[in-house]
Amino acid sequence: MKIGILAVQGAFAEHKAKLEKLGAQCIELRKREDLDGGFDGLVLPGGESTVQGKLLRELDMFQPMKEKIEVGMPVLATCAGLILLADHLSNDEHVYFGTMPVTVKRNAYGRQLGSFHTIQEMKGMGEVPMTFIRAPYIEKCEEGAEVLAEVEGNIVAVKYKEQYGLAFHPELDEDDTIHSAFLESVKKYKVLK
Template sequence: MKIGILAVQGAFAEHKTKLEKLGARCVELRKKEDLDGDFEGLVLPGGESTVQGKLLRELEMFEPLKEKIQAGMPVLATCAGVILLADHLSNDGHVYFGTMPVTVKRNAYGRQLGSFHTIREMKGIGQVPMTFIRAPYIEKCGEGAEVVAEVDGNIVAVKYKEQYGLAFHPELDEDDRIHEAFLNSVKKYAKKNSPNTWL
């Protein structure tokens, strides 16, 4: 099982470390040619969404990745990643992939707050640690988008088809269950699309 991790900018290394610890092979996606590999899942890491969106277009990676997401490839998107997936941003005129029917507010907790940590319930997993760094949150979910976690009345995790959008950084905590759940969805996707592939 191979996971593609967007590595043009942002906190991708921590995702790679955690996924490899769980037994996945990872490829860093830095240029268009890297998208030709046979990866079955995609990680969109935290970082600067505007910079990531700009680089994706300049490197001609935007459309090929969008096609993979629209075709059903499982995606784990954290912080800036959920901004890339959202089909509407309440405080920004940009839309990037637009593959998830949610409205996201960028820097929703305010730049001055920096970061905070909490432990809350995540549907299907249980109590999980959540680290927020200049985080967005989801203001509204459209048809088919399922709320899987909230903090103080704000939506911080959503699932839509095989896309997982998190406002926090599970790669920065020791708990592996979110990445394990993502890898389980990748396994199901890979078996469905390549039934003879050994995983």
């Protein structure tokens, strides 16, 4: 099983280490040709969504990556990755991939000082640690988007088809539950395609 990890900016190395520990083979996606390497799942890491969106277009990676998501490739998107998937941002006019029917608020908890850690219930996964760093949250889900977790009344994790959108950083905690669930969806996708 091979996972492509967007590696143009942001916290991709931590995702790679966690997925490799769980037995996945990972390739770093840095240029257009990397998308031809044949992979079964995609990770969109935290970082700076505006910079990531700009680089994806400049490197001619945007459209082919969007097409992979649209045909059902499983995606694990954390923090900035969630912003890239959202079809609406409440406090920004940009839309990037727009493949997940959710409205997301960028930097919803404020700047770096608004960062925090908690342990909360995640639907179908039990309690998981959640680390929020300059995090967004989901203000609204449209039809088909399933809420997986809330913190203090704010939606922080959703699933739409095979796309997981998380406002937090599971790659920064010891717990492997979320990455394991993602790999399970990749296994199912591989069988079906």
